[in-house]
Every structure is written in structure tokens, then in C-alpha cells.
Amino acid sequence: MARKEEEQRGFQGMMNRIKDSMGSGGAPDPTRRKMHFSFWYFLLALLVISWLQDQMLMQQKVQLPYSHFKQLVREGAVRNVILGPHKVKGEIVKGDLAGRFFVTVRVQDPELVHLLDQQGISYTGRLENKWLEAILSWLLPMALFIAFWSFLMRRMGGPQGVLSVGKARMKIYAEKEVGVTFDDVAGIEEAKTELGEIVEFLKNPEKFQRLGGKIPKGVLLVGAPGTGKTLLAKAVAGEAGVPFFSMSGSDFVEMFVGVGAARVRDLFAQAKQNAPCIIFIDELDALGKARGMNPVGGHDEREQTLNQLLVEMDGFEANSGVIIMAATNRPEILDPALLRPGRFDRHVAVDKPDIRGREAILKIHARHVVLEDDVDLHMVAAMTSGFVGADLANLVNEAALLAARRSKDKVGMAEFQEAIDRIIGGLEKKNRAINPKEKEIVAYHEAGHALVAMSVPHTDPVNKVSIIPRGIAALGYTQQMPTEDRYLMTRQELLSRLYVLLGGRVAEEIVFGDVSTGAQNDLQRATDIARSMVMEYGMSEKLGPVTFAREPRSPFLDTGAAPRAREFSEKTAQEIDEEISRLLDDAHEKVGRILKEKREYLERLAKDLLEKEVVEGDALRAIEKEVRNASGQAE
Known part of the structure; x- marks a missing residue:
């Protein structure tokens, strides 16, 4: 008995689950379908069917000229004539069309009725009903207009149509959906330590509230592109185990006035309902650019959106559990009101990784790659000076x-x-087809770079010399491998870089007595270094310790903005030009002396390049050792 009751309960529970699943996403629920059924659908279908039937009947009827119709009347070949205001209908009973129905356009003919009476043909009058055609003539264009308008609103306002224009279109990651922790982030240890306090507050807010401390309301991550700002924000959410709201700065700005401000309000309202959580705004400079920078006018949609963001950030209750994080690579153009305490209190610089950081990043990305025993990630990190996390990830993938x-x-x-x-x-x-003469010029050009780098102090060791074309315009290249990361450059080190850059052009002058266009990029970089030494670093003996920089450069991004008008006289400008030319002329003269003294090594290295196309490893180190010994700089 007990077993039978248990089976009945199990069967009833299974039926209830089937009903629930059918009503909430399984098979369609019949009752729910009836609730969604509309009477207007039925009426529209009825009208369309009636119109189609009428058109089909019209196609079955014979279209007669009015004169032919009168001739049939005179012959008594028609019956059951229906006289309408505009049409005459009936049945043909004689001739080739016997048994067919006809229709003709009625003409104002007073004799028609008399003729019908004379032939004894039965007839009747009928008013034509135009309501169907009238309704369809209005209904179909209106339906097409409504469908087109709904399509436009869905495209502009998101999946919910026009009613969702003011809704924030953010990606929401639940506690376990982020999938990134601090173990997945490397090379930015200082930033991880700085954000560890945010994680601790989200996990244990009482620890800070007990002493009266307040957690920063906003954290601004600044750094070059690809350094891992977004990844770091996700890692904070993953470590804290809280929801993560992610939006881009451009998602707030729309062409409709007031939409951006409405989206900001909606975003913060949802965040407060899900506190504790993290709001992350990527590319904040798209939204938070300093007000008044718009040359068209100050009262635009972007500034209204920024004003609403400022109000929402400053209006938070104390310790509400909502942390705002944002990332940008252009902090210098942000509005000062965003950067004051109480809004983005803490600024975390996400720098380019040093050699140890690059090695740690390479280990993370190489975890799922099968490596040979000869792979030395420390050596790879040494050869990738200046690479950021995104570059290193791409490097592992390319390998x-x-x-x-x-x-x-x-x-x-x-x-x-x-x-x-x-x-x-x-x-x-x-x-790529290169004629022998051009190949020889490239060989001596690259040999000149390498030989100067081996001869002057304060230069990085030469790792490889190649005359194989690469990219769009590079016919060869000389690769130097830094022994350590450098953050400051002395005057002598900058001069050594000038010497190396001019080595290729001077080698062409000495060997061929002429120069080519291959040194264009070298000259551009050398001129930039000389101009920076004179105008920015105060390294000119004639002009002294003074800077003539027109405006500060972005520390993370080359914006290419047009410089402002100069703030020095024509005489000073002439002296600056003379100093830049003097630096380049002195470097050109010194490089010429070096290459003339070591012409035999230049010929030897160029010959090896013409034979092998690439010189590296032991062969290159042997030449370098001889050159340094000849220069009295043997290590």
C-alpha cells in the first residue's frame, strides 16, 4: 500500500513538472496562446480572405464591352441582370459564352431598363459595397508603416524597442561568470596590490567601517593600450565574488537628447539593487572629456551625460557597497570634476611590464602551449622590451x-x-624580387648600423642583422636586444642612439659615394631625438637648461594633436634649428670616422649578409668581439 502511494506521488510530481516546463519554456501552453490571441488578427484575416475571394470571382467573370452587352440584351441572351451604380452583372444563356457570368461597366443609358422590359429579362438593382476596399486601402499602408517604424525603433533602442532607449545596455556578469582572478594577471604587481584593498572591502566591509574608514568610491585605471586594465577590473570582481557591470563610455552617448543621462541613472539604480557590486566603464575618455572642449557648443548630449555621471557618483550613500572602476589611456583630457576626491579617489597606473613582468605574463599565456625544452621565456622576455600584455599574448599565439x-x-x-x-x-x-645592386646597398646599410652599435658605448648588444625584406617598406633590419629595462636616458646614451641611426646612411656614402632613400626612417627618428634633446630635455650647451616644449605629450597615447603656437622669438627658433643641425652634423662626422677606421669589418659583415642574408648567433658575436677589442672596449 505504501509503495502504491509512493508511485502515485511520483507520477503526480512528474506530471506537475511536465506542466511547469510546458508553461515556462517547454512546449507551448494552450491557455497562454489563447491569452495572446487577438481579435484583430481574426478580423484582418477575414478581410483578406474576403478580398481574395472577390478577386477570384472577378477573374472568373467575362468582361464585356457595353455595346456587346446591349446586343446580347436585344437577342434575349442574358438573364438575372443586376444593375449597380457602376457595374452591370448577369448570366449569359445563349451563344459561345452560354453558362458564363459577365460584368460590364455601366453607362448612363435611360433606354436600358426599357430594353430589358421589352425582352422580358428579369433584372434587379443593387448598391455596391465598397467597405472592404476602403478598409484595406487604409489598413495595409498603415500596417506597413507601423512594421517599418517598429523595426527602426528596435534597431535604435535595443531589443525592447523604443521603450528601452533609456535603459543602460551593459553586460552583467554574475558572481561565478567572471572567470578571472589575480592568478590570471601578471606583470602589474603594484596595481594588483593597490586593488587588493578594494577586494578586501567588498569581502569584509566591517573591517573598514569599524575604524570609521571609507573605501574609495571610484578607481581610475590609467595606462597604455594593451596593458591589462580591463582584465585587472575583471580580476577584482572575480576575487571579490560580486556582480560585475561592464559598459563602454560610448554606450551612454546617443543622438537623442537625454538618453545618455537616462542610461546613467538606470545603470546606477540597478547597481544599488545588486550591491555589493562593481561598475566598470571602459574608455572613460569617450564620456568624461573635459567640458568646454567642444568647439560647436557646450550644451550637447555628451556633457549632459557627464553631468549626470558626476551627480550619481557624488550622490552615493556612505559605504553603499558599489565600487566604480574606469579605464582610460588619455587621463589628461578628463574633466577635473571626475578626478577630485569623492568621485575617482584613487588613480592606479597600469605600466608596461618590466622584464620580470613580461616573463610572468609569458608563463601565463604559455600554460596551454606545448613548449620544447630549449624555450627560455626569460630570453624571450629580454627580446621583447616595450611589449605590453596584449603584445605578449599575441606573440605566444603567433609562435x-x-x-x-x-x-x-x-x-x-x-x-x-x-x-x-x-x-x-x-x-x-x-x-620579393630585388636586383643585386639594391641588395648590396641594403647589406652595407645594415652592416653600418650594426658596426656602429658595436663600436660606441651605451648601446644595446646586436642580436641579429638581416637583409630579408619585411613588412611594407623594410628591406632589412638590425635587431638589438636590451640587457635591462631603462626608464631614464643620459645625454651620452641619446647621442649613441643618434650614431647608430646614422650608421646606415654614412656607410652608403663611404662605400658607394651616394645615398639612397632607405635611410628616410632613420633620419626621421634621429631628427626627433635631436629636437627632443634641444627643445624638451635642455641638453643644448648653447641654449642651456631650458625647455621649449609646446605642450605636454600624452604619457600613454600619441594623439597626434596639432601643436599650439610657439612661445619663443624668431631668434630663439633660429638658434634651436642651428643646435639640432649641429647635433646631427657632429654625429654624422663621428660615425664617418668610426666606419672609415673599421672599413674591413664593414666589408666583412656586408659580405656575410650577401651570402647568408641573416647573420646572428656565434658569427655575429665573433665579429662584435673583434670590433670591441679594436676599439679598446673589450669586456
Whole structure:
């Protein structure tokens, strides 16, 4: 008995689950379908069917000219004539069309009725009903207009149509959906330590409230593109185990006035309902640009959106559990009201990683890559000075793709070296047709760069010299590998860079007695260094310790903005030009002396390049050792 009751309860529970599933996403619920059924759908279908039937009947009837119709009347060949205001209908009973129905356009003919009476033909009058055609003539265009308008509103206002224009279109990640923790972030240890306090507050707010402390309301992550600002924000949410609201600064700005402000209000309202949580605004400079910078006018949609953001950030209750994080690579153009205490209290700089940071990042991205035993990630990190996290991730992926293309089971050091060359110089083009004369010029040009780098102090060791074309315009390149990361440059180090950059052009002058266009990029970079030494760094003996910088550069992004009008006299401008020319002329003269003294090594290295196309490893180190010994700089 007990077993039977248990089976009945199990069967009843299964039926209830089936009903629930059918009513909430399974098979369609019949009752719910009836609730959604509209009487207007039925009426529209009825009208369309009636109109179609009428059109089909019209196609079955014979269209007669009025004169032919009168002739049939005179012959008594019609019956059951229906006289309408505009049409005459009836049945043909004689002739070839016997048994067919006819229709003709009625003409004002007073004799028609008399003729029908004379032939004894039955007839009747009928008023034509135009309501169907009238309704359809209004209904169909209106339906098309409404459908088109609804389509436009869905495209502009999101999936909910026009009613959702003011809704914030953010991505919401639940507590377990972020999937990123501090273990997935490397190379920015100082930033991780700084944000650890935010994580601790979200996990244990009582620890700070007990002593009367207030957590920062906003955290601004600033750094160069690709350094991991967004990844770091996700890691904070993953470590704290709280919801993560993610939006871009451009998601707030719309063409409709007031929409951006409405989206800001909606975003913060939802965040307060899900507190504790994190709001992350990527590319804040799209929204938070300083007010008054718009040349058209100050009262635009973006500024209204920014004003609403300022109000929402300053209107938070104390310790509400909502943390605002934002990322930008242009902090210098943000509105000062955003950066004051009480809004974005804490600014965290996400710098480019040093050699240890790059090695740690490479280890994270290489966790799922099969590496050969000869792969030295520390060496790879040393060869990638200036790379950010995104560049290193791309480097590992490129090396894996190269190994797969070569049908290898593991990724080796050769693939990493090739991937570095490909990222820095571009795709290798071994099949490009270069005539022997141009190839010889390129060989001596690159040999000049390498030989000067080996001869002057304060330069990075030469790692590879190649005359294989790469990228769009590079016919060859000389790769130097820094031994350490540098954050300051002395005057002598900058001069040494000038010497190396001019080495290729001077080598062409000495060997061929002429110069080519291949030194264009070298001259541009050398001129930039000389101008910075004179105008920005105060390294001119004639002008003294003074800077003539027109405006501060962005520390993270080259905006390419037009410089302001100069703030010095014509005489000073002439002296600046003379100093830049003097630096370049002195460097040109010194490089000429170096290459003339070591002409034999220049010829030797150029000959090796023409034979092998690439000189590296032991062969390059042997030449470098001899050059340094000849210069009295043997290590």
C-alpha cells in the first residue's frame, strides 16, 4: 500500500513538472496562446480572405464591352441582370459564352431598363459595397508603416524597442561568470596590490567601517593600450565574488537628447539593487572629456551625460557597497570634476611590464602551449622590451601558429624568434624580387648600423642583422636586444642612439659615394631625438637648461594633436634649428670616422649578409668581439 502511494506521488510530481516546463519554456501552453490571441488578427484575416475571394470571382467573370452587352440584351441572351451604380452583372444563356457570368461597366443609358422590359429579362438593382476596399486601402499602408517604424525603433533602442532607449545596455556578469582572478594577471604587481584593498572591502566591509574608514568610491585605471586594465577590473570582481557591470563610455552617448543621462541613472539604480557590486566603464575618455572642449557648443548630449555621471557618483550613500572602476589611456583630457576626491579617489597606473613582468605574463599565456625544452621565456622576455600584455599574448599565439604550420609537435625557440621578428618588422617576404645592386646597398646599410652599435658605448648588444625584406617598406633590419629595462636616458646614451641611426646612411656614402632613400626612417627618428634633446630635455650647451616644449605629450597615447603656437622669438627658433643641425652634423662626422677606421669589418659583415642574408648567433658575436677589442672596449 505504501509503495502504491509512493508511485502515485511520483507520477503526480512528474506530471506537475511536465506542466511547469510546458508553461515556462517547454512546449507551448494552450491557455497562454489563447491569452495572446487577438481579435484583430481574426478580423484582418477575414478581410483578406474576403478580398481574395472577390478577386477570384472577378477573374472568373467575362468582361464585356457595353455595346456587346446591349446586343446580347436585344437577342434575349442574358438573364438575372443586376444593375449597380457602376457595374452591370448577369448570366449569359445563349451563344459561345452560354453558362458564363459577365460584368460590364455601366453607362448612363435611360433606354436600358426599357430594353430589358421589352425582352422580358428579369433584372434587379443593387448598391455596391465598397467597405472592404476602403478598409484595406487604409489598413495595409498603415500596417506597413507601423512594421517599418517598429523595426527602426528596435534597431535604435535595443531589443525592447523604443521603450528601452533609456535603459543602460551593459553586460552583467554574475558572481561565478567572471572567470578571472589575480592568478590570471601578471606583470602589474603594484596595481594588483593597490586593488587588493578594494577586494578586501567588498569581502569584509566591517573591517573598514569599524575604524570609521571609507573605501574609495571610484578607481581610475590609467595606462597604455594593451596593458591589462580591463582584465585587472575583471580580476577584482572575480576575487571579490560580486556582480560585475561592464559598459563602454560610448554606450551612454546617443543622438537623442537625454538618453545618455537616462542610461546613467538606470545603470546606477540597478547597481544599488545588486550591491555589493562593481561598475566598470571602459574608455572613460569617450564620456568624461573635459567640458568646454567642444568647439560647436557646450550644451550637447555628451556633457549632459557627464553631468549626470558626476551627480550619481557624488550622490552615493556612505559605504553603499558599489565600487566604480574606469579605464582610460588619455587621463589628461578628463574633466577635473571626475578626478577630485569623492568621485575617482584613487588613480592606479597600469605600466608596461618590466622584464620580470613580461616573463610572468609569458608563463601565463604559455600554460596551454606545448613548449620544447630549449624555450627560455626569460630570453624571450629580454627580446621583447616595450611589449605590453596584449603584445605578449599575441606573440605566444603567433609562435604556436608557426609551429602548427610547420607540422611540429612542440613550439620551439625558433618559432618565438620568428614571431618576434614578424610582430616588430612585419611579414617576411623572401620571394620579393630585388636586383643585386639594391641588395648590396641594403647589406652595407645594415652592416653600418650594426658596426656602429658595436663600436660606441651605451648601446644595446646586436642580436641579429638581416637583409630579408619585411613588412611594407623594410628591406632589412638590425635587431638589438636590451640587457635591462631603462626608464631614464643620459645625454651620452641619446647621442649613441643618434650614431647608430646614422650608421646606415654614412656607410652608403663611404662605400658607394651616394645615398639612397632607405635611410628616410632613420633620419626621421634621429631628427626627433635631436629636437627632443634641444627643445624638451635642455641638453643644448648653447641654449642651456631650458625647455621649449609646446605642450605636454600624452604619457600613454600619441594623439597626434596639432601643436599650439610657439612661445619663443624668431631668434630663439633660429638658434634651436642651428643646435639640432649641429647635433646631427657632429654625429654624422663621428660615425664617418668610426666606419672609415673599421672599413674591413664593414666589408666583412656586408659580405656575410650577401651570402647568408641573416647573420646572428656565434658569427655575429665573433665579429662584435673583434670590433670591441679594436676599439679598446673589450669586456
